[in-house]
Amino acid sequence: MNSFNDRERGFEAKYSFDLEQDFRVETHLYKMLIVWAGEQMGMSPDECQAYAVKTVGEVVANPRDNSVVVSLLADFGRKNIDMTASELNSKLEELRPVARAEVLS
Numbered sequence: 001m002n003s004f005n006d007r008e009r010g011f012e013a014k015y016s017f018d019l020e021q022d023f024r025v026e027t028h029l030y031k032m033l034i035v036w037a038g039e040q041m042g043m044s045p046d047e048c049q050a051y052a053v054k055t056v057g058e059v060v061a062n063p064r065d066n067s068v069v070v071s072l073l074a075d076f077g078r079k080n081i082d083m084t085a086s087e088l089n090s091k092l093e094e095l096r097p098v099a100r101a102e103v104l105s
Contacts, residue, residue, distance in 0.1 A: 021104065029099035030056050030068045033092050037072045041079050068092075 031052045038048030059067045069088045076083040 025100050025103045027056060027060070028103050029092065029096055030059060032095045032099055033068060033088070034072065036091060036095070037075070037083075037088075040083070041075065041081060 034052040034055045035048045038051045043051060055068070055071055059071065066085070066089075069085050069092070072088055073083060073085060
């Protein structure tokens with residue numbers, strides 16, 4: 001029975017590790033998207049980093065579906081820059097493999 005418990009703990013540890021990795025990838029992905037959006041809005045590199053930290057913090061604190069996209073769309077609107085949710089989601093999917101590679105390497 002001890003080997004069964006060891007296997008169960010192993011599966012639980014792997015599941016926990018995978019969840020943590022997925023969270024780290026998603027967070028990095030959002031940060032990359034937000035930095036890109038900041039560049040599109042004419043922010044300096046330092047302003048983009050600060051904007052990313054602030055926005056990711058807000059998203060993590062108040063998670064909901066597409067909250068990053070919704071937040072960025074509102075910010076683009078305040079800057080009078082035409083951007084659609086489709087364009088942001090497309091950019092998000094373009095950056096996803098890059099974010100995964102950067103986090104997992």
